Amino acid sequence: MTKPKVLISDKMDPNAAKIFEERGCDVDVITGETPEELKARIGEYDGLAIRSSTKVTSEILDAATNLKVIGRAGIGVDNVDIPYASGKGVVVMNTPFGNSITTAEHAIAMMFALARQIPAANTRTQAGEWPKNDFMGVEVTGKTLGLIGAGNIGSIVAARALGLRMKVVAYDPFLTEERAIEMGVEKADLDTLLSRADFITLHTPLTDETRNILSRENLAKTKPGVRIVNCARGGLIDEAALADALDSGQVAGAALDVFQTEPAKESPLFGKSNFICTPHLGASTTEAQVNVALQVAEQMADYLVNGGVTNALNMPSLSAEEAPKLKPYMTLAENLGSLVGQLAHGNLTKISIEREGAAAELSGKPIEGAVLAGLMRQYSDTVNMVNAPFLAKERGLDIRSVRHEKEGTYNTLIRVTVGTEQGDRSVAGTLFGTDAPRLVEMFGVGIEAELAGDMLYIVNLDAPGFIGRIGTLLGENGINIGTFHLGRRQAGGEAVLLLSVDAPIPQDVVKQACALEGVKVVMPLAF
DSSP states (O other): OOOOEEEEOOOOTTHHHHHHTTTOOOEEOOOOOOOHHHHHHHHOOOOEEOOOOOOOOOHHHOHHHHHHHHEEEOOOOOBHHHHHHHTTTOOEEEEETTTHHHHHHHHHHHHHHHHTTHHHHHHHHTTTTGGGGOOOOOOOTTTEEEEESSSSHHHHHHHHHTTTTOOOEEEEEEEEHHHHHHTTOEEEOOOHHHOOSSEEOOOOOTTTTTTSBOOOOOOOOTTTTTEEEEEOOOBBHHHHHHHHHHTTTTTEEESSSSOSSSSOSOOOOTTTEEEEESOOTTSHHHHHHHHHHHHHHHHIIIIIIIIISBSSSSOOBBBBBHHHHHHHHHHHHHHHHHHHHHHOOOOOOEEEEEEGEEEEOOOOOHHHHHHHHHHHHTTTTTTOOTTHHHHHHTTOEEEEEEEOSSSSSSSEEEEEEEEEEEEEEEEEEETTTTTTEEEEEETTEEEEOOOSSSEEEEEEEEEHHHHHHHHHHHTTTTTEEEEEEESSSSTTTTEEEEEEEEOOOOOHHHHHHHHHEEEEEEEEEEO
16 A cells, blocks of 8 residues: 655754654655745655645645645634635645643743833943833732633733733633633623733634734723733734834834744834833743644645644544544445436535434544535535535535434434425435445435445336336346345335446436336436
8 A cells, every 4th residue: 555645845853754654654754845846846745744834825735746734833723725725736734732832831931021121221232221210010929811712822821821810801602601610711892801801811712803903993992001912913903003002102012923924124112211022932942842843744634644623723533543433434424425416416515414313422524524515526526525614615505414313213323314496306225234335215215225336226107017127127138236225115116226237238228128118217327
C-alpha cells in the first residue's frame, strides 16, 4: 500500500517529521518557497503541514489535486481559505491547545508591563537616567479584568487573574451560566464589561462578528483609564480609534501582540508613551513550538493512516479509536445515501437521516456526513464527507438528523428518507454481525441485499416467469449475475429485484429489459 505523502512547508520542530515517519507517512520538509513554487509542487502530496507563513489560497488548493488534509501548527487559520478547502473536500485542522498556556501567560505578562510601565522604565534606566518619580504604576490586586472571549485561552487567563486576586467579568456569547460559575467569573454583556473593567483582555477569533469589537463607539463606553491587552488576533480593535483614546486618556494604556496588518511596519499607535507591543510572540516559547508541531503531526498522521479526525474546523471530530468502530456504519450510510440518490426522481428538497438501536448511540455527524457524501456523488465526482454538507447546502437541501433510542426489528438500523416532487422515498439498512452492511428495506419493500459494485434495480409486476425472462435476457447479452435479491409488498403486486452483475450493463440491454412484460422501472446502479 502506498504511504501517504506529507509536505512540511513552514519551519517547525524536527520531531514533527519523525512522528509522520513513525506513523507510516513519507514526509518532505521544504520551507520558504514562493507561492508559485508551492503551487507547482503541492499536487503530489496528501497532507500539508504549515504554520503562519504559508498562505493556502484557492489557487494553491486548485493545484492540490491529491490533498486530503491541511494541518496548522497553532490556533489561527487566517492563512487558509477554509470555505474553499471545504469545497475541495480537504480537512483543515489546527492545534488549539498546544500554545494555550503560552499565549495566556503572554497576556498576563503584558498586563503587568502595562500596570507598571516596565518597557519605558527599562529604556530610560538603561539610557543612564534614574526616573523613579516618573513611573507611578497601579496594582492589579482588587481590580476588575474584563475578559472578551472565555474559551480555552480566556479561561486560563481568568484562572491566573483570579490567582492574582482580581475580579473577572467575562463576555462570550457561548459562555453558559454553569460554565461561568465553574470558572469563577461573572458573566456579563459587552456594555457592562466595558463600563466596569479596569483591564480588558481579548481572547476571541477574528470573525465578521468580532471584527473591531473594540470599535471607536465601544472604546468610548469603557471605564476611563482602562488598560487594554490584545494577544488574540489583529483586527479586533480599531487601531486608529485606540490611538485617539490613548491620546485623550480614555484608555490609560494598551499592549498589543497582534496587529491588523502584519508585519506591522507602521501604526498610529507607534511612539505613544502609554503603548507597548511585541511582534506576535503569544505562542513563542520553546514548549509551545514543540507542542504544536508534535500535535499537528499526530493529528494529520492519524487522519491519513487511520481515519481519525481531531481538531478539524470543517468536519466532525472522530478519534482514531472511534474510526474502526464507525467504519462499517459509515460504509452503510454512504451506500444508503448513494442508493436513494440514484433512485429518487426529480429535485430533492429534504433528507432525513434516522438512527435506531446501536447506531443511535454513535456520533451522528460522521454518519450524516457519510450519507450526504453518497447522496451528493450524483452531482460531483470529487465529493467526500468534508464537502458533501456544503454541496447539499448549495442545493438548498433541508437536512434533518433523528436519533431514536428505541430498538426496532433490528439491533441497529439507519434509515434515509428524501423528499422529492413525487413524494418521500426511503431506504434502510443494518449491519449483519458487526461489520457487514446490508440493505433491508427499499421504498417500503423488505429486501435483503449487499450494496456493492454494479447492480440492476427493477420494479415489475409479481407474475410467474419473470425471473426466467430477465435471466435469459442478461445471459443472451453475456452478463453474469452475481447475486439475486427479491422483495414484494404482496403476491401479485409490485415486486422489487436487485441484481449484482460482474460488469456495467449497456444502455441497449437496459432498454431491452424495459420492454419485458410487466416491467415498470429498470435502472443500473453503481457503488
